[in-house]
Amino acid sequence: MQSAPPPAFPRPAVPEAILRELGRTEGGPDALALLVRDQYTRRLILLRALLDAAEAAPAAICPPHARERLRTDWALLEAAERADRAAARAVLLYPLTGPWAERCLRSLTARPHSAYRGELRLELAADLAHFGALAATAAIRARLPFTGRLTAHDGLLVLPTLGALRTGAARGDLAGVEITYHDSNLTLRQTDTAPVTVQPGPDGAWSADPRWLPVLTLPPLRAGAMSVPVDDLHPYRTAGSGLERHGLSGVSRLDDGERAAWAQSWAQVEPLLRIGGAHRPAETAALLHCLVPLSRPPGSAPTGEGAAHCSGTRREAFGAVLSSQPATPAFLASTLVHELQHTKLAALAALAPMHHEDATPRHFAPWRSDPRPFDGLLQGAYSHLALADYWQRFALGAERLSHRDHAWAEHARCREQVGAVLPVLAGSGELTPEGRVLVNEMIAVYHRLADSPPPAGHLARAGAYVRTARMIWRQRNGT
Template sequence: MSPPLPNHMLRQLGRTEGDAETLRFLVRDQDTRRLLLLRALLDAAEAAPATICPPRALDRLRQDWALLEKAERADRAAVRTVLFHPLAGPWAQRCLRGLTGAISGTGLPADLDHLSALSAAAAIRGRVAFSARLTARDGLLSLPTLGALRTPPGPVDIDFSDGEATLCPPTGEPSLTVHAHRDGTTGSPDPRWLPVHALPAVLPGIGPVPLDDVDPYRIEGGGLQHHGLSAATHIDDHERKAWTESWSGVEPLLRIGGEHRLTETAVLLRCLIPLGPPPGSGPTGEGAAHCSGTRREAFGAVLSSRPATPAYFASTLVHELQHTKLAALGALVPLHHEDATPRHFAPWRSDPRPFDGLLQGAYSHIALADYWQRFALGAQRVTHRDLAWAEHARCREQVGAVLPVLAGSAALTSEGRVVVNEMITLYHRLDDCPPPTGHLARAEAYVATAKVIWQQRNGSRRQ
């Protein structure tokens, strides 16, 4: 893994900041872990009994791995784009758990088949000619990072050469040709092909951000409903235009929050996964209500319903990328040794939270408090300023309610203590520009009411 994190980087991250060098340090560590995970998957397949990984499945895995190696020799960067795609993480972990007996069920053969789709996508990106037989499921054959073919379940033969992939679906359907361009985009006049839509880069020199609504592992095993998120969704042309329009206003609004907000989006965000509108937001998702989340095993992915405005889009990225940063930091250096018992009050949740969840939530909310304060100070319109002050006051008051619990923990590691101390420093720095009195009073009442309701609901578990 990566060498120990330098102290100046740790302090940056504790303040919810991080320059490009610091963030790339986290990225390199996560990418190394992905490669080790893939190697562990292949080793587990080799070691698994034939009842779990039959000889035919093992032979296919070896062939897929050989194609990956061939493609990497041709274009290492192109192949890494596929292997480091966030949604390859949930897939690899699911396969590894199945191969080692950590989970049981009938899905392992289909999961193992997905390596064929990954290796095919890598070969296409690496411009390596090949022929293979892939397997469609749930009405789609996905080629990760590229797109998907809408087709009945069953075998799909694919031949690729000279930038063109010919796909032959099952059940006698006509074949189709997909053009694969060197920039990773794909196209076909056939409506059965669903390319991955890409949002423009937020900074020059950075690649576009895929809006991936076709990868089969975008929610697999993610427990979205458990976390209060709506289901993943496929988006039509109208929705793509709406996402693009909202995204086009994000860059200047992120910049209001400081250059570090643009930097973390440029360095950390690898794809967006569109979710359906959250409950109560109307049939088209209008209004400020939206839901979003991240998955530790899908580093670089943000799952989100479409925010109604660019301002909420920007704040969603600020919120979720803090989870990405802190999870990556926690994988690199332990921040605490608290157990996972859910017992702590968090004003942003109705259920008791484990210590790690409390730390994660406080970290993201203090970043939001900082972002909305900067937004309020820079806003030209009164309505925008009032909205920003209200959001700032609520987030700051929420963090203030839980910081004593974090600071009082005897189970923080030395690195965790640095992070919490920097969070406290940021919290007090926010006092330099307090919100208007009315916003502050409403925020205090909001948090006080949330605590009373939480105590009534959770009784003796409160802390």
């Protein structure tokens, strides 16, 4: 069986003014709204492609009862959108819906029919059943009364953005759960057990029953923004992310101390972002839809800084930042600045390709020990340029000497790192016209940063850092 072609997405033009804004690692309301709107359209097309693939799949892969269940769930999702479009949209655009949908679509189209035996068939059944939880969450968010039956997997029934019911089933087992939502009350019932009553609200859902596990939800960063779940429950939060190759993993469950630490850092992050310019809290409010907590890297100290910290994004999970717990609010702020640049650039590249370079990993990047493909080099330079700008603004506004000194050191390192790779980006003959505008704006920002240089000692150390990184890279990679 041949793999189905990927869904065809429209490619609307990006106005040059918006392209230039984003090239400066900024982006006003119109630019951010364009990215979000396009990603929402893509999410809807992806879901439609998933349902079409299920309808077209042989009965051995997607049995008739599974197809009928998907139709029922889709109907509930449509009813929720009619009841409250914004509420349903928030669930569909929730970042972790993306990895789940792409996983389902791959499973329905990419493997030969003969591969679907035993565990693979059970895995696909569990994946498709998650659509019911998605539709139910949309209906709850839209305050639409309904009754249905959902499927728990690995002992949990997860309602994205709300929480999860602990079913007690063994790992790998599927368990049915009756769900009723009426008069703002949610009732979950398993056979031969007492029902669990849950009170959904705008910022999650709560229950006195210990079988219900709530999602930690951080308050909106500013008026009119969305609250931000710290999602340690979603079954697809790290699935297919490749974290395991780097010895990393998602947190299995935040304890009370960790939840308090995330909340305390978040409470102080907005003014720290604002130090880096008014556009930093604005882009965070517009683009950050969830945080996925990661375990600290192996062998790291408990401080959460430097090598003890890890973070990342996923192209298929627009709006999610994966991060281990930062030690300080300032470290959380810089992590958000860094990672949301990847979010912006990936979304922009989906609208207008930036280059036609191949994916061969061959380029030196001072922030990595391995060769990088051209796209990875562009992504890294873009995010580090934003950090150089952020830390310069931080240094110029800091009152305490220790804060100022740290900020100048970070700024100098990031700017030197970007300067080491900009000639490669600018010299590429494979940049598209949009990519050329983007890189030219990046170069302009790089030179503008030189108008307020750091103390000479920081410049010297940053230069030595990059030269040493290049020498080690050449020795390690034989070039």
